[in-house]
Amino acid sequence: MKFQEQYKAEMNSIEPTEAQREKxxxxxxxxxxxxxxxxxxxxxxxxxxxxxLKTIALAGASAACLILVAGFVIRFTTKNSxxxxxxxxxANGGAMPGNSISAPTAEDAAPEGILNDxxxxxEADEPQSSESAGVADNSSAxxxxxxxxxxxxxxxxxxxxxxxxxxTDGEPQKFVLTSNTKTLNGGFSFTLPPEKNNLAQxxxxxxxxxxxxxxxxxxxxxxxxxxx
Amino acid sequence: MVLSLDTxxxxxxxxxxxxxxxxxxxxSRLANAVDCEDVTQEVFVRYFRANLTYESEEHRxxxxxxxxxxxxxxxxxxxxxxxxxxxxxxxxYAESETLSANVTENEFEKQQLRQTVLxxxxxxxxxxxxxxxxxxxxxxxxxxxAAITNTRESTVRSQLARARKLLENLLKGVEF
Numbered sequence: 001m002k003f004q005e006q007y008k009a010e011m012n013s014i015e016p017t018e019a020q021r022e023k024x025x026x027x028x029x030x031x032x033x034x035x036x037x038x039x040x041x042x043x044x045x046x047x048x049x050x051x052x053l054k055t056i057a058l059a060g061a062s063a064a065c066l067i068l069v070a071g072f073v074i075r076f077t078t079k080n081s082x083x084x085x086x087x088x089x090x091a092n093g094g095a096m097p098g099n100s101i102s103a104p105t106a107e108d109a110a111p112e113g114i115l116n117d118x119x120x121x122x123e124a125d126e127p128q129s130s131e132s133a134g135v136a137d138n139s140s141a142x143x144x145x146x147x148x149x150x151x152x153x154x155x156x157x158x159x160x161x162x163x164x165x166x167x168t169d170g171e172p173q174k175f176v177l178t179s180n181t182k183t184l185n186g187g188f189s190f191t192l193p194p195e196k197n198n199l200a201q202x203x204x205x206x207x208x209x210x211x212x213x214x215x216x217x218x219x220x221x222x223x224x225x226x227x228x
Numbered sequence: 229m230v231l232s233l234d235t236x237x238x239x240x241x242x243x244x245x246x247x248x249x250x251x252x253x254x255x256s257r258l259a260n261a262v263d264c265e266d267v268t269q270e271v272f273v274r275y276f277r278a279n280l281t282y283e284s285e286e287h288r289x290x291x292x293x294x295x296x297x298x299x300x301x302x303x304x305x306x307x308x309x310x311x312x313x314x315x316x317x318x319x320x321y322a323e324s325e326t327l328s329a330n331v332t333e334n335e336f337e338k339q340q341l342r343q344t345v346l347x348x349x350x351x352x353x354x355x356x357x358x359x360x361x362x363x364x365x366x367x368x369x370x371x372x373x374a375a376i377t378n379t380r381e382s383t384v385r386s387q388l389a390r391a392r393k394l395l396e397n398l399l400k401g402v403e404f
Contacts, residue, residue, distance in 0.1 A: 003345060003395065004364045010342035011365050014255050015248040020265055024247065025240075027269045032276055 243272045246289070249366075250296045256361035257300040259350045267299050274299070293366070294376045297358055304354065341402070348398040356391040359384050 016024065247268060254267035274295055282288040349360055358377060362368045370388070374381040 003399070006342050006345040007349060007364050010346040011252055011256075011361070013342075014252050014346075016251050016261075016265065016268070020261070021244075021247060024265055024269050024272075025243065027265075028243065028272045028276070031269070031273050 239276060242275070242288070246292050247272075249289075250292060252365065253293065253296040253358070253361060254300045254303075256349070256357045256365075257297075257354060258303065263303060267296065267303050270299050270303075271295050290372070290376070293362070293368075297362075297376055300358070344402055345399065348395055351398060352391055352394055356387050356394070359387045360391050363388055 250268045250271050251264050254264040255261075258264055258267065271292065275292065280291070282291065349357060352360065359373055362373045362376065363370070368376075370381050370384045374384045377384065
């Protein structure tokens with residue numbers, strides 16, 4: 001503040017003398033009177049900045065584009081998940097989310113039709129022949145070793161769905177999934193890792209040296225057991 | 229005080245009222261009495277020619293300040309400028325000061341201090357002098373200074389900061 005005080009005090013002493021003032025005023029009037037026509041009155045430039053209409057229009061257009069893109073994204077993702085939910089809709093009535101897979105018991109009833117529809121619409125790389133041929137419903141009979149597993153048998157299950165299908169060299173077999181992790185005689189069971197519970201994925205089952213190994217798409221071994 | 233521009237008398241009142249302010253703004257930039265007269269004259273001729281209607285007295289003052297700043301800046305680069313170098317102008321300023329024989333020693337020291345402070349400001353680079361004057365003398369906020377000088381507020385703040393640093397060096401050892 002000291003600096004400001006001194007500066008102000010000194011600046012206050014800086015002003016034109018009387019002689020300088022008269023000289024300035026005379027020069028101003030001289031210039032004005034020498035043919036300077038008065039201009040029509042106009043408003044001084046406003047201190048307020050005008051609305052940036054261009055910026056607002058650009059922002060609005062960008063927002064509209066973003067909303068459109070978001071709408072498309074939501075539409076497509078919603079469509080896919082709806083397909084999965086529709087497939088599992090029939091199973092919601094009493095089904096447990098697939099936390100473990102075991103060979104179904106005789107008490108398990110497999111809902112018919114829904115899974116077939118889902119198979120036809122599924123994006124999983126199911127063998128076309130088995131889809132078109134339909135799926136044999138063995139749920140009521142499955143209580144033991146599946147007839148043939150084969151070298152590259154594939155067990156497919158779907159998100160929020162309590163059925164799975166075992167694709168082997170023979171007829172595809174449908175199983176009802178339960179939370180029962182008991183190993184049945186000759187059957188197979190394994191518990192899915194929790195983080196994969198809500199993911200539809202293709203499981204690969206291989207049989208080698210009497211060891212049944214279940215792997216996921218990314219080759220992660222989920223479980224293995226010995227065929228009895 | 230609101231002065232309308234309806235009559236020549238009003239224009240005369242405005243000119244007489246704001247001449248010191250315009251003169252000082254020019255001086256902070258030019259530090260030369262003759263140049264300051266020219267700038268002051270130019271500002272009021274422009275003011276008359278513009279013949280604007282102002283929303284308030286503050287608006288009129290802001291317009292005059294801006295005009296004085298721009299005219300001073302343009303004057304430096306114009307062909308009419310005869311003097312060169314700030315030091316010469318400062319010397320001119322210093323030599324023009326006359327001390328009354330009745331000034332006491334205390335008052336003399338005060339005058340010397342004020343002159344030292346002003347000389348230090350006049351030694352600043354030209355681009356810093358207007359912001360320093362508008363901030364420390366006219367008490368304008370940095371936002372308004374930025375609008376007047378047509379720069380960003382951050383630029384004004386950094387100019388003031390650098391000016392303060394330079395002044396610290398120039399006024400080292402000076403006891404306020």
